[in-house]
Amino acid sequence: MRTLRPALLAASAATCALLLGLTACGGGSSTTAGQAHGHAPASSPESRTSPTASMPSKPSMPSTPSTNGMDGMDGMDGMDAPASANGLSADRDGYRLVSPDARLPSGAPATYRFSVTAPDGGPLTAFALDQTQRMHFYAVRSDLTGFQHVHPGMAKDGTWTARLAALAPGAWRFFASFTPDAGPGKGTDVVLSRTVTVPGAASSPVPLPAPKTSATVDGYTVTVKGDVMAGMAGMAHPLAVTVTRNGRPVTDLQPYLGTYAHLTAFHAGDLAFAHLHPTTAVNGDHGGPELAFHAELPTAGDWRLFLQFRTQGTLHTAALTLRAG
Known part of the structure; x- marks a missing residue:
């Protein structure tokens, strides 16, 4: 996971944001890796108990897509x-x-x-x-x-x-x-x-869920605000994420890996890697409801994002589908 370089941070001054489609998945400590898109796998116990210091980091550059599956x-x-x-x-x-x-x-x-x-x-x-x-x-x-x-x-x-x-x-x-x-x-x-x-009897590839503007995971609703940047793949854009629960703003996000949310992206088909840089300042266990990111996804097409955030000692993992212009 890598922080954006200065040139990319300068590019993020663009006034438009990406539109992110979200699909729900059951994150946290009770799910199992390798299930369908509607059930996000669990992170390891180490991931759930990592210390909370240091700064976020920069993404690598995704590549040309191939076929999904x-x-x-x-x-x-x-x-x-x-x-x-x-x-x-x-x-x-x-x-x-x-x-x-x-x-x-x-x-x-x-x-x-x-x-x-x-x-x-x-x-x-x-x-x-x-x-x-x-x-x-x-x-x-x-x-x-x-x-x-x-x-x-x-x-x-x-x-x-x-x-x-x-x-x-x-x-x-x-x-x-x-x-x-x-x-x-x-x-x-x-x-x-x-x-x-x-090895084993592998199930048929599961099609990537269609993009949505919000999804619910473990009772938390994650909503993304922004506009589609058609033809602007390859530049850094601001991305805003809001977290609510039962219609009320969530303000008790706890630091996870030195930030309030960790966001990693993989390009559908070839699995090219990118990390989306969080920019929200950390202030104890008082994160939310709004989280800010710089998104740099150079390759057009569908991406699957995994958003990880912690509340009351539990790590939640939401799977998010994004279509980059």
Whole structure:
């Protein structure tokens, strides 16, 4: 997850905003990864109890869409797409995501082991804090019905271990988002990924829900305000999100990863990665009802966004569909 760079922040002065379609999903601690679009998967216990300090960060750049569904992934069983800035490669700027795990079991909690090699070929062990964490790890199913965001632990030799909730059978892409704190790439935002197969009888791809302006998750209604920016993909635009409950404004949002809401986007079909930068200042457990973001989605088409926010110690995850112009 990466903060927007100064040039993108300047572009956000545009007076128009994106129109975001929302669809409900049951987030929080009681749902399971890999279910249908109407049921958002749970984040890990670590995600629900992360500390709340540090600043938000910048997105990577999504790429050209492919077809939606299980066969829309570039390379299976750990194979990868060419290097690019959209998170769809295991290599970028001399950094490489390495893992012995190309297949993981279904139906039970799984462990994914990986490391990052530096441009000199050795293991990278120095990582800067980004939104209170040194590594953000995402597991996303190819039809966007499965999503997990966890924060793995690193051994002294640079080996990371990500503990995941049960994965549904099918094709998945695993993303590692980090900032090196040493070497030639120090301070550079990097997102790398590899594909993973979960064996079993995979269900048919679930079509992406149609965009809507609001949705309800765990009793909270999330509403987005803005206008469609036809033909303006590739620029940063302001995005306003309002959170209510039973028709009343919610003002008790608690900090999560140093912000009041965490928003990550994946492009339908190819799963290109983008992080949407939160701009609302944090003031204790008093967030809401309005949340502000800078949205930078360079590629036109449908995106699936995962909005995470915390109330009364519970993390809620809402799945949101956006159509970028």
